[in-house]
Amino acid sequence: QTVEFRLERMRPGLEASEKSVLSGALDGQFDAVAQATLNTLDRDTWFRIIPSSDWRSDSPPVLVVQQTRFQRFTVFPSGGGRPTTLSALQADFPGGQTRGVLIFPLGDGFRAGQPLYLRARFEGSPTLLVPRLSITSYDDARATAIMHVRLSASCFAALMALALCAMCVWLIVRERLFILYAFLLGCQGLYVTLITYDAYALPGLGALVRYGVRPTFLFAVLACIAAVSFARIMTNADQIAPRIAWLFRAQQSLFVLLLLVMLATPYRAIATLSAIGNVLIMASTMTIVAAGVAGWRHGSRASAFFLLAWLVMQGFTFARALCETAGLQSSNLIVYGFPLSMVGSGILLALGLADRMREMRAALRDAQARAHTDALTGLLNRRCILERLDAARTQFRDNGEPVSVLFVDLDHFKAINDHHGHLAGDACLREASRRLLATLRHSDAVGRYGGEEFLVVLQGADRTAAAAIAEQLRAALASAPVQAEGAQIDLTCSIGVASTGSDALSGEDLIARADAALYAAKRDGRNRVALAPDSSLVAPDPAQNEGAHIDRLSHPPLCRTPR
Numbered sequence: 077q078t079v080e081f082r083l084e085r086m087r088p089g090l091e092a093s094e095k096s097v098l099s100g101a102l103d104g105q106f107d108a109v110a111q112a113t114l115n116t117l118d119r120d121t122w123f124r125i126i127p128s129s130d131w132r133s134d135s136p137p138v139l140v141v142q143q144t145r146f147q148r149f150t151v152f153p154s155g156g157g158r159p160t161t162l163s164a165l166q167a168d169f170p171g172g173q174t175r176g177v178l179i180f181p182l183g184d185g186f187r188a189g190q191p192l193y194l195r196a197r198f199e200g201s202p203t204l205l206v207p208r209l210s211i212t213s214y215d216d217a218r219a220t221a222i223m224h225v226r227l228s229a230s231c232f233a234a235l236m237a238l239a240l241c242a243m244c245v246w247l248i249v250r251e252r253l254f255i256l257y258a259f260l261l262g263c264q265g266l267y268v269t270l271i272t273y274d275a276y277a278l279p280g281l282g283a284l285v286r287y288g289v290r291p292t293f294l295f296a297v298l299a300c301i302a303a304v305s306f307a308r309i310m311t312n313a314d315q316i317a318p319r320i321a322w323l324f325r326a327q328q329s330l331f332v333l334l335l336l337v338m339l340a341t342p343y344r345a346i347a348t349l350s351a352i353g354n355v356l357i358m359a360s361t362m363t364i365v366a367a368g369v370a371g372w373r374h375g376s377r378a379s380a381f382f383l384l385a386w387l388v389m390q391g392f393t394f395a396r397a398l399c400e401t402a403g404l405q406s407s408n409l410i411v412y413g414f415p416l417s418m419v420g421s422g423i424l425l426a427l428g429l430a431d432r433m434r435e436m437r438a439a440l441r442d443a444q445a446r447a448h449t450d451a452l453t454g455l456l457n458r459r460c461i462l463e464r465l466d467a468a469r470t471q472f473r474d475n476g477e478p479v480s481v482l483f484v485d486l487d488h489f490k491a492i493n494d495h496h497g498h499l500a501g502d503a504c505l506r507e508a509s510r511r512l513l514a515t516l517r518h519s520d521a522v523g524r525y526g527g528e529e530f531l532v533v534l535q536g537a538d539r540t541a542a543a544a545i546a547e548q549l550r551a552a553l554a555s556a557p558v559q560a561e562g563a564q565i566d567l568t569c570s571i572g573v574a575s576t577g578s579d580a581l582s583g584e585d586l587i588a589r590a591d592a593a594l595y596a597a598k599r600d601g602r603n604r605v606a607l608a609p610d611s612s613l614v615a616p617d618p619a620q621n622e623g624a625h626i627d628r629l630s631h632p633p634l635c636r637t638p639r
């Protein structure tokens with residue numbers, strides 16, 4: 077059973093003794109007031125509560141007070157029953173109850189119109205948040221209290237679990253965002269249980285009661301500092317929106333300043349600082365939303381997740397801060413929606429974090445690919461093709477699989493550059509690479525060795541097979557003119573071939589032999605393939621191989637002179 081009642085409040089500024097109020101002598105000094113419009117309370121406020129119907133339930137009636145903040149309440153039941161005093165922050169709070177829902181027994185019952193009195197006193201600074209009162213049965217009040225504890229405990233547990241997971245990930249990957257996330261959710265978890273007062277029932281946290289409201293503000297401001305840093309990194313504000321990043325830095329400094337002032341300020345001034353903190357939270361919310369939108373418009377999906385998460389949570393934070401600043405009473409939805417929204421946004425943030433990791437991994441893959449390839453042609457770069465040659469040489473050593481190296485050099489490339497320009501030269505290099513790749517098998521490796529020189533590593537190809545492939549490559553390059561910069565450019569190349577014989581040549585020896593063969597091909601008129609002698613028959617000194625030992629494979633017509 078819940079009973080409607082008329083709420084009256086004693087006019088401010090009256091000094092009244094307990095005896096005179098309870099005797100009813102000052103009843104004329106009370107004015108009716110609506111709960112929803114109750115604003116800032118005085119340091120010592122008397123209320124007169126007049127039930128509009130008799131109490132009929134078997135369960136005894138109680139007065140329930142929620143959202144109490146720093147007030148100490150004393151309830152004087154009608155008919156002179158024993159008064160009860162409770163404060164959510166009292167050190168000796170009775171066991172088996174939650175500080176979030178204060179329950180005051182009202183004796184065995186009451187009749188309609190029989191008043192009871194409630195006195196609210198502040199121990200610290202006055203508050204803007206006013207208590208919510210209701211008269212109900214003890215059973216219903218217990219049910220409300222259990223719901224309160226369940227909600228706040230599950231929000232705390234969920235936030236702490238997310239924070240713990242992020243911390244574990246951070247221990248492995250050492251990515252700053254994870255530790256910021258863990259810190260943010262840890263602070264939010266503690267803040268949520270502090271505002272619902274259930275933190276004091278947790279092992280080790282009971283002692284915080286001694287510091288009054290300070291720990292609540294401390295964790296709120298720490299969470300704000302973490303949130304602003306997290307937002308800056310997550311939305312990549314430093315790169316995409318330097319002005320927003322600057323605003324984040326300024327807000328971060330202001331939060332740190334607020335924290336320091338708060339720790340050093342006397343208790344009474346904390347309400348003012350809390351109001352300043354609320355204004356700062358609203359400003360940072362707007363900045364965070366602006367950064368999220370900017371990141372999102374830059375195509376970052378992580379920023380979109382982040383924006384969504386923040387809108388959910390900050391929507392409630394904003395509403396709560398607005399209610400407090402305007403002295404409005406927060407509804408049940410705002411009170412309990414707030415911790416729940418923190419959990420929801422924690423999950424969305426985790427998704428955003430995962431997406432951010434995906435973006436970073438893609439960027440890493442891209443960087444790795446760029447580290448392995450030549451930027452102009454997309455072929456393997458020099459370091460990489462030499463590594464492939466090493467790997468092929470190991471295969472040769474281990475299983476005797478032959479390895480051949482083709483040294484490909486474009487003919488008269490300087491003349492192409494001089495006649496058609498550097499851009500046309502680049503286009504020829506790209507087209508030559510494309511033709512090489514198109515002619516080779518997937519298992520063959522081709523890389524850009526230097527300016528207009530390419531190295532092909534053929535694993536499993538002996539001297540004869542390599543010579544045939546080299547001839548195919550030569551023919552492919554010369555097959556059709558290259559269209560570049562509005563000109564048709566005839567392209568030819570010379571190729572030197574060196575293969576492993578029965579003895580194990582080093583990679584450098586193979587390249588040196590292929591280079592020597594290439595030199596011979598150039599000297600013999602270009603646009604041709606020349607083979608280095610069988611390594612088992614000749615000393616691996618290229619100078620000695622010059623001339624007589626080089627096998628001329630074919631003598632196609634001399635290259636067409638580039639236009």
Ligand SMILES: Nc1nc2c(ncn2[C@@H]2O[C@H](COP(=O)(O)OP(=O)(O)OP(=O)(O)O)[C@@H](O)[C@H]2O)c(=O)[nH]1
Binds near residue numbers: 485490499527602
């Ligand atoms: N366009 C362009 N030219 C390049 C690049 N790298 C090197 N070169 C040019 O390639 C030319 C190579 O010239 P040379 O070494 O004299 O060789 P060549 O003119 O091809 O003569 P032969 O090899 O004897 O047939 C030089 O003019 C370099 O400037 C590049 O990335 N792009």
